[in-house]
Amino acid sequence: MSKPLKQIHLAAHFPGVNNTTVWSDPQAGSHIEFSSFAHFARTAERAKFDFLFLAEGLRLREQGGQIYDLDVVGRPDTFTVLAALAAVTEHLGLTGTINSTFNEPYEVARQFASLDHLSGGRSAWNVVTSWDAFTGENFRRGGFLPQEERYSRAKEFLATANELFDSWHGDEIAADQAAGVFLRDAKAGSFVHAGQHFDIHGQFNVPRSPQGRPVVFQAGDSEEGREFAASSADAIFSRYASLEEGRAFYTDVKNRLAKYGRSHRDLLILPAATFVLGDTDTEAEELAREVRRQQVSGATALKHLEFVWNRDLSAYDPEGPLPDIDPDVGDEHISQGRAQVRMYRDPLATVRAWRELAAAHDWSIRDLVINTGNRQTFVGSPATVARTINDFVQADVSDGFILVPHITPGGLDPFADKVVPLLQEQGVFRTEYEGTTLRDHLGLAHPDDVRGERVAS
Structure with a gap:
């Protein structure tokens, strides 16, 4: 008997700080004006996507003592944008990245519970941590936490927020909500939490939301991040979109669920994915090469190398050969806010490998990057891209993808118009929304239903 086809989950990422957006393209629009967000969201909803996702940075990036000016600045506040989008969409999930290192559980829980009410149960929280003192300077508490403490705080932060969400529950309180009388039961919203990071008590003033509590996303790829997702998240973002790496990540994270009393269906794995479409595969491949050159300008290439060399390389020609000096491997880093976590663990080895590649292919600095x-x-025709996405999902590389177009806000439109109908024809993607909440779209149980199952067992 053949295995039933998995249904594909699709989401759309409105880019922020990134190396994907082609800012120079005439079709590129504002990342601040609400019309851009509205267009993007409406396209995603028209295509019956599960949700829209907003990333967030808490400080402008800096490199070499100057503001890094190669990506967007001035992104409006996440909650403000998502609340506004709730008014111009009816079904699309609304996911925001909110930091657990510098915020407080009561405030974040109240904001997400409010968004969930305003949207009719469509909110989701991407729980992230911050590892750098540079960002911490924006906050009174300041500083940064070692990695193990960051995840310890994040886990307790989420647990505390869930206690606040769950402080309104039960048949009597549900009846009170339906009647519009929220405080008839003096216990409604009461909470007490005493832990390593938080010691709070009081009454939570936002009633139980339509989907019980927001959907929780997690983005960490470290050992601590994978465990955090397996224990507490509803979905985890992944940077592994290739067949081999994706399947290995999928298997590893899914196999961690059993120790927390969870099944494979309780956690979705959703890698970020970029795409380039053409009428033919050959046309798409040619366009992809052009897009890649637009994404990596000469200035961008030099900034990328400076991060590895840890030196000012502005005197070098990006169309010329690689620098003949070695990286500075000292403790001070040219990019503030990134010194604690190095993308390249061994810069000297990375540079040796790059020099070999550049020599073998006669690559300039920009070519190398x-x-x-x-x-x-x-990359391919709509038929090729639809087939590849479906093959990956059916092979358990992922449960779907979060699409990141290189043009904002109109870059999602070709995928919605040309690829989604093909997935619908294959019977692996919805033609209509069947539920009203984001939990419905993602096939996730309501927290009250999960609680009931555990009590019964």
Whole structure:
């Protein structure tokens, strides 16, 4: 008997700080004006996507003592944007990245519970941590936490927020909500939490939301991040979109669920994915090469190398050969806010490998960055891209993808118009929304139903 086809989950990422957006393209629009967010969200909803996702940075990036000016600045506040989008969409999930290192559980829980009410149960929280003192300077508490403490705080932060969400529950309180009388039961909203990071008590003033509590996303790829997702998240973002790496990540994280009393269906794995479409595969491949060169300008290439060399390389020609000096491997880093976690663990080894590649292919600095950096995940005709996405999901590489177009806000439109109908024809993607909440879209149980099952067992 053949295995039933998995249903594909699709989401759309409105880019922020990134190396994907082609800012120079005439079709590129504002990342601040609400019309851009509204267009993007409406396209995703028209295509019956599960949700829209907003990333967030808490400080402008800096490199070499100057503001890093190669990506967007001035992104409006996440909650403000999502609340506004709730008014111009009816079904699309609304996911925001909110930091657990510098915020407080009561405030974040109240904001997400409010968004969930305003949207009719469509909110989701991407729980992240911050590892740098540079960002911490924006906050009274300041500083940064070692990695193990960051995840310890994040886990307790989420547990505390869930206690606040769950402080309104039960048949009597549900009846009170239906009647519009929220405080008839003096116990409604009462909470007490005493832990390593938080010691709070009082009454939570936002009633139980339509989906019980927001959907929880997690983005960490470290050992601590994978465990955090397996224990507490509803979905985890992944940077592994290739067949082999994706399947290994999928298997590893899914196999961690059993120790927490969870099944494979309780956690979705959703890698970020870029795409380039053409009428033919050949046309798409040619366009992908052009897009990649637009994404990596000469200035971008030099900034990328400076991060590895840890030196000012502004005197070098990006169309010329690689620098003949070695990286500075000292403790001070040219990019503040990134010194605690190095993308390249061994800069000297990385540079040796790059020099060999550049010599073998006669690559300039810019050529090297273009050819060793991130590639588009899906490139081809609509039929090829639809088939590849479905093959990956059915092979348990992922449960779906979060699409990141290189043009904002209109870059999602070709996928919605040309690829989604093909997935619908294959019977692996919805033609209509069947539920009203984000939990419905993702096939996740309501927290009250899960609680009831555990009590019964």
